Amino acid sequence: MEQMEWGRPTVAAIDLEAIRENVRNTARLTGPDTGVIAVVKADGYGHGAARVAEAALEAGAMMLAVATPDEAVELREAGLEADILLLGASPVPFARIAAEQDIIITADSPAWMEAVAAAAPDFVRPLRVHLKVDTGMGRLGVRSAEDLLRMYRAARAANISVDGIFTHFATADEPDNEVWRMQASGFREAVELLPERPRLVHASNSAATFMHPECKFDAVRLGISMYGIAPSDFVRERLPFPLRPALMLSTELVHVKRLGRGDTVSYGATYRAQGDEWVGTLPIGYADGLLRGQSGQDVLIGGRRCRIVGRICMDQCMVRLPHEMAPGEPVVLLGKQGNERVSPDEWAERLGTIPYEVVVTLSKRIPRVYLQGRGEY
Structure with a gap:
């Protein structure tokens, strides 16, 4: 299998x-x-x-x-x-x-x-x-x-x-x-x-x-x-030809719940819902290279930017959804979905580092799947 x-x-x-x-x-x-x-x-x-x-x-x-x-x-x-x-x-x-x-x-x-x-x-x-x-x-x-x-x-x-x-x-x-x-x-x-x-x-x-x-x-x-x-x-800004990104990091929603005003999310209860909200859980965390400093980073769901809320856990993180969505909905953390793109440079800016560090930090427990020009990342 x-x-x-x-x-x-x-x-x-x-x-x-x-x-x-x-x-x-x-x-x-x-x-x-x-x-x-x-x-x-x-x-x-x-x-x-x-x-x-x-x-x-x-x-x-x-x-x-x-x-x-x-x-x-x-x-x-x-x-x-x-x-x-x-x-x-x-x-x-x-x-x-x-x-x-x-x-x-x-x-x-x-x-x-x-x-x-x-x-x-x-x-x-x-x-x-x-x-x-x-x-x-x-x-x-x-x-x-x-x-x-x-x-x-x-x-x-x-x-x-x-x-x-x-x-x-x-x-x-x-x-x-x-x-x-x-x-x-x-x-x-x-x-x-x-x-x-x-x-x-x-x-x-x-x-x-x-x-x-x-x-x-x-x-x-x-x-x-x-x-x-x-x-x-x-x-x-001065490249002699456009570089073509080779990596897309993706996952899926594995759990979705509705929060009420005042409900908190993740360790330290650093995020508190301001009203009724839908929050989804992603099976990726800092052990995978999505570091705690990236709390607040956007991911792409349904072609829209959705923000990571609360502290990133070792194996999971939570995102605020625009509306109710079903588990299994595709999520892009690095790459393109619809008209939106999240790049390693964007992650690097949030972390105060360089994109080199972003890609080499991605854990080996994330499977690499090799494609032959099937998509624009």
Whole structure:
């Protein structure tokens, strides 16, 4: 029996054609000499890493990128054979596994590179690395020419392939600024320092891909925008093509009741009916990623906005209805219904955060259902 027949009706529908469309449009923008690296870290930004990766590769992405060793291995175990780049730090012992599974890993310090180089003669296959340069993000990577060359030489001496070099921009989603210019200039200087240019030089995240085409180099890393979400309000207003949202979060009314004036709703009795009202219960709560701070957020029922009332519970929440409705009525929490739309940006504004955090917070206990362009989200 399908889970949808007996489980709760809360699901996240992922439109894989939207993923493919966003990748294809980005590839057209960057041109044939610049590849697209599909970033599928954090379980594909909450969309499901393996299925998103497959769709991105079908649309022409040249390789995949993740943040942790576990994420890289999970993709290999899912049967994906494309190049995988591990963007984050990895323990020295993981280098052996990376070589065995042909996973490209990030070299972020001379000491790390020298420790890996010492172990490399015992690897069953050659290891590939990308050198990380910290041009101003202050996260991972080397900051001096001396450390960069030390990493490079340690790798080459151990017959480790220096397959790439990259950096990450801290302010690419903001108006042109001094930090951006400093980082772009510093990265170009770092690339020129290497005795031999690697196969892949890359720096641009989604925002830089759209805002700074002069820094596209050999590849761009398409992250949040592959999922149809703009990196910032500034970028959204200047996009070279419309992004197609890939996720719709929906559920159904599971219980409906009539309240009288003065009746209260949920923990703390923070909501009190002002008169006769209809209130419905939704089977989704903060354990699913609908956080308590989203009390007061609108959902869509019958093509109309209906407000969450009272405190959001761990597994459920309540909404004020415009009139009596029957259990089973479809509800959209993220996505489009009728002429109305609720976006991750709207959730983010209420929570005082960014839409990245909204989608990656969606719990894995919400089933992901994969569609092929069946709706506009």
